[in-house]
Amino acid sequence: MRCPVTNARxxxxxxxxxxxxxxxxxxxDLGGGRKLRTIEHLMASLAASGIDNAAVTVEGTEIPILDGSAARWCALxxxxxxxxxxRPRLALRIRAPFQVDGLHGFLRAEPCAGFSVDVSTDRLPGFGVLRWAGPIDAASFRxxxxxxxxFGNASLIWRTLLKxxxxxxLLPCATRERLWARSFESQTVCGGDGPGPTLPRPEYxxxxxxxxxxxxxxxxxxxLLRGARPGRVAILLGGRVLGGARFPDEPVRHKILDLVGDLALAGRPILGRIVANCPTHxxxxxxxxxxMxxxxCWEVVSLADLPPPTVP
Known part of the structure; x- marks a missing residue:
């Protein structure tokens, strides 16, 4: 994706x-030790909209977080x-499975005619396993x-304050120890009949x-991000989203939002199925x-040369 981000320098x-x-x-990296932060929501909106040639002018060193989602970027x-x-649009087509592991998760690309994802997370306190799968295009993304x-974990904020x-x-030692222990009770991953996490393939x-x-x-x-505050991010506590969730599985959907934005840094659309558990930036x-x-494991193809998608 050719989306140069410019400022005065x-x-x-x-x-x-x-x-x-x-x-x-x-x-x-803006050079000189400076960085432009929080680009992933805007990049995801551009990529899902089929835009791969745009110039974005930024004042400052952080893209506004808005309400913590990409809805407003899509509307704009x-x-x-x-x-x-x-000029024809070029895409990166996955030819063979490719996987990397690390940071308590994995991320794998598999051959696929379009772009789809299957993403899970099983490390959110009290939520158990959250998983979402499906094709990503302009309509489904929006x-x-x-x-x-x-989202942010209120238990981590609590523990920071206790230190x-x-x-x-102000607090006796016994009280602080009791509150510290309670902050970990919500960290227990729930069981039940919900979905299982996506599985790695060690052979790839x-x-x-x-x-x-x-x-x-x-x-x-x-x-921390300057725009991140209650009302602009979803605060998680004990398996709940304070103030209500927009989706029952909102955290994993946001993981996918970030993933789509980060993958846009490949420079062109990806034709493949992305499978991941607990992906991070x-x-x-x-x-x-x-x-690369x-x-x-991949090839560059022209989207104009590809057959039209099959209608089920």
Whole structure:
């Protein structure tokens, strides 16, 4: 995708080569130690809308989080409209299964005529296994994925507060220990008759190169996202979304939103089925980086040369 992001000092292509590790978001390196954060929701909206040539002008170093979802970005794109260009669109077609593992999860690409996902997460406190699968196009993205919000775990906030000097001053040791233990009770993964997680395929696993691993973790102590606050993110506590969820499985749908945005840094649409459990921004970066090192697993094709999709 050619979506250069510009500000008063730099023009940076939206590509995995410019990816830089960032706290809870996807960022691009602006040079001089600066980064542009939180690009994933906008990138997902552009990619799902079939837009792969756009210029985005940004003031500051963080894309607005809005309400934590991609719904408004999709509405703005629809209002602005699209311009069809003369050059054919190129896509990255997966020819052979390719998988990377790490950070308590995995991410795999498999051959498929279109673009679809099968994503699960089983590490959210109290939620058990959440899983969503289906094709991703402009319509399905807008109705099923875009409205899902970024989420945060209230138990982690609670534990952070318990470690502060003020908590140690005001609360007796026994009280702090009891509250600390209670904060982990909601971490128990629920069982039941729900879906099972997606499963890795060890025979398709490829190693993550040491130089890629070295780029996967932030080296600076940057703050949390400035726009992230109640009302703009979904707060999770004890298997519930405070204030109500937009979907029963909203957290995994947002995982897919982020995944679609991160995969857009491949530079062109992907024709393949993406299977993942607990994907992260860093793991998706590693997946794209290592995939590019194995051209036997993919090929670049013109979308104009492909047969029309089969209607079921």
């Amino acid at each position: 730099a023009e940076v292509p939206a590509a995995s080569s410019g990816w830089v590790a960032s706290r809870m978001s996807t960022s691009l 794109i629809d209002a602005a409209g699209r311009v069809t260009q003369a 109705t099923a994925i875009a409205p899902s919000r970024s 502060t000097r003020l908590a140690r001053t 696993q490829r190693p993550i190169a040491p130089e890629t691993q070295a780029r996967m973790h932030p080296r600076d102590r940057e703050p 860093a793991l998706t970066f590693a997946f794209l980086t290592e995939l 090192r194995h051209p036997e």
